[in-house]
Ligand code: SF4
């Protein structure tokens with residue numbers, strides 16, 4: 001899509017700076033206009049992190065840089081970033097100003113790389129793509145310009161996997177989701193490089209990326225380039241699981257796929273799945289009476305305005321574990337056309353028992369999506385509706401008296417710390433959160 | 444005095460109009476003196492952190508006009524703020540008892556190809572789309588670095604659209620790189636409104652323009668007692684209301700950093716007098732403000748009466764609280780004029796203001812006289828601030844200064860800064876509502892909040908034990924102003940302060 005956007009729900013290519021913030025002691029250095037960092041924090045930031053927000057070094061382009069170029073300033077800022085901010089990895093990312101004026105960032109950063117400083121660069125320019133796309137470019141840059149230096153005489157470590165999934169900060173639950181994915185994969189006996197967030201060892205973990213036995217990409221499309229790149233570069237095979245696994249059914253499917261792909265001991269995998277499913281369904285069992293018998297309304301139909309991975313993951317979960325039927329799914333991640341078909345196909349398979357025709361709209365112009373949603377909702381006035389969306393959707397949720405679970409940026413009406421909806425525990429958490437919103441509406 | 448001209452589509456940037464600077468190391472009295480003599484020079488930094496830009500300041504003023512739509516002619520990244528301002532807009536609607544409404548903001552979503560083949564078509568389409576979706580009474584088009592550098596004739600596009608749609612479609616040139624001083628964005632928004640919305644008025648009304656953000660309506664009672672009607676601009680006005688602000692009896696500044704351009708513009712273009720006296724912070728400051736306002740409207744006796752009442756009602760409790768603040772060291776970090784207002788307040792409350800990191804410094808305002816000089820008055824009334832720095836919102840300078848000074852209290856005004864007090868275990872207070880501290884009641888409000896803040900140290904002390912600190916030991920050992928100028932620690936900014 002290349003038209004105007006009302007209610008943006010992602011940011012520009014420069015937004016990958018938040019992926020750097022998500023690496024332990026990672027320091028982004030922006031070569032951009034003065035306001036860019038703030039713009040990004042405002043929509044996807046969750047506080048400062050270690051060196052994000054107003055700690056992030058930035059060249060703060062001014063008129064003279066735009067006219068005469070900003071390479072000298074960049075060199076100064078990089079040099080002094082090393083002195084001022086204590087980091088394990090520094091990443092220079094360029095914004096629109098530098099991209100238009102054509103500063104030779106490679107040359108400037110190259111000087112520091114020659115001194116063996118832990119620094120890489122990604123030439124973006126905010127307008128070149130968005131942060132769904134640039135996240136992959138960032139990870140690839142770190143691998144090619146830094147990690148690769150440590151890959152000589154690499155030996156594959158049996159059972160080691162790199163996991164690429166939710167995009168830090170763009171997915172508000174990135175940290176919790178990655179924690180959950182690591183937990184279940186460790187459960188079936190793998191050694192997991194989760195790379196971002198609390199459960200990662202940080203840069204030392206990144207250095208072992210080339211040694212993985214195989215890679216896992218759990219998501220629809222944004223990040224697929226990374227595992228493809230690693231296959232080309234190090235010959236590491238990869239498994240693509242096309243959405244975020246939420247709840248028991250999907251997580252078990254995910255683990256079985258991984259087990260099979262990695263040739264893991266089947267019994268071990270099944271034992272783990274069995275244990276986790278027992279726990280999960282004991283809670284469902286306990287609360288089934290509520291879900292089936294609650295006298296006052298609980299949602300029967302849901303709309304989603306989110307990225308493809310989230311929309312798919314939740315749709316499967318809602319339908320199969322909670323009996324909530326999918327209404328129109330608005331995919332707002334600006335998904336390239338070539339991937340849309342595979343998303344539609346996944347939606348067509350969301351029920352094991354019957355063909356379900358889920359209506360899917362691909363359009364990042366969420367202002368327009370909302371209009372369509374309101375129009376569609378007119379046909380369901382008898383039903384209590386649930387909207388999976390962002391803070392932008394509070395307004396229409398209020399208007400429709402619908403329940404709103406915020407699962408996408410911008411997130412302004414809830415606080416996220418380690419909450420994650422992936423995995424078995426994440427599924428339970430999702431159920432708690434939905435019914436918390438529902439029940440809180442009663443007097 | 445700067446001459447306000449609305450012929451040009453772009454506002455003259457603050458550096459040029461007012462000689463504004465964003466780096467200084469010295470004392471408050473030094474910067475006051477150097478401002479008066481016109482001796483302040485600006486300088487660069489050899490290290491810098493994310494700042495904030497013009498465009499955001501402009502947007503904040505245009506985004507809450509109740510029946511307008513805003514288009515940011517930019518790539519999607521520059522629209523990150525939309526959600527944030529929508530949140531503020533909606534929270535403040537509720538506080539004002541207004542119906543629930545979404546902020547209608549559009550981004551032209553400039554892509555690489557548009558920077559090569561041009562983006563005018565896209566802007567045209569977006570204007571039409573915004574009009575069809577919202578049917579606004581005006582559309583504002585803000586520019587960004589990308590649209591600024593492409594450099595197309597945006598004026599031609601908006602003029603044509605204005606004609607076609609029959610509503611004002613007005614540009615606001617506020618690309619981030621245009622000015623090093625982010626508050627130029629306020630000026631840009633006011634320039635836009637003065638140029639495209641405000642009409643001359645035939646007769647004066649009894650309205651007083653209060654040029655503000657979206658703070659609480661503290662002026663209602665007092666303005667009405669003087670027989671006038673308060674009118675808060677720009678946020679929460681309608682396009683129609685804005686078109687009449689030229690009929691006001693006077694304009695009030697709550698923060699001249701914000702409103703200098705609008706005040707002077709309305710004065711020079713439409714003869715609306717400004718209340719030229721520092722905003723009413725602190726008891727003495729409120730006395731002075733009331734007297735000035737009383738004089739302007741010819742009701743000096745009423746002013747004295749209000750002053751007497753205010754003193755009776757609020758001063759005894761303020762005095763009591765002051766006892767508890769004796770000997771406490773306070774530090775301020777905020778935008779320029781508001782920071783200076785906070786210095787005034789703290790001085791009034793008997794605290795010892797040991798330092799301040801303010802974001803920029805306007806040596807003079809657009810009105811051209813020094814009657815609005817808050818800092819000058821503060822220094823005169825409450826003594827010097829020994830470590831006064833203009834920090835351009837550079838967190839590293841603040842962190843470094845705090846680490847040395849270790850005050851008992853920090854008063855902050857912008858996010859990302861308050862945090863640092865807490866990390867060092869120093870009680871910190873951020874008050875978002877600019878009007879919270881105005882008047883006698885405001886002084887008491889602040890005194891109470893400061894008292895609470897000084898009291899509730901458990902969280903801060905516990906948190907500080909576990910807080911992360913990304914700054915190196917090396918940095919904390921340098922001078923806070925080390926990077927101002929040539930990076931030697933003795934650069935031009937220190938020269939500014941007379942070392
Ligand atoms: S500095 Fe420029 S590019 Fe960055 S947010 Fe501001 S206008 Fe946009």
Ligand code: SF4
Nearest residue numbers: 036095096126520521
């Ligand atoms: S789109 Fe460009 S100018 Fe805007 S925030 Fe992103 S990098 Fe900065």
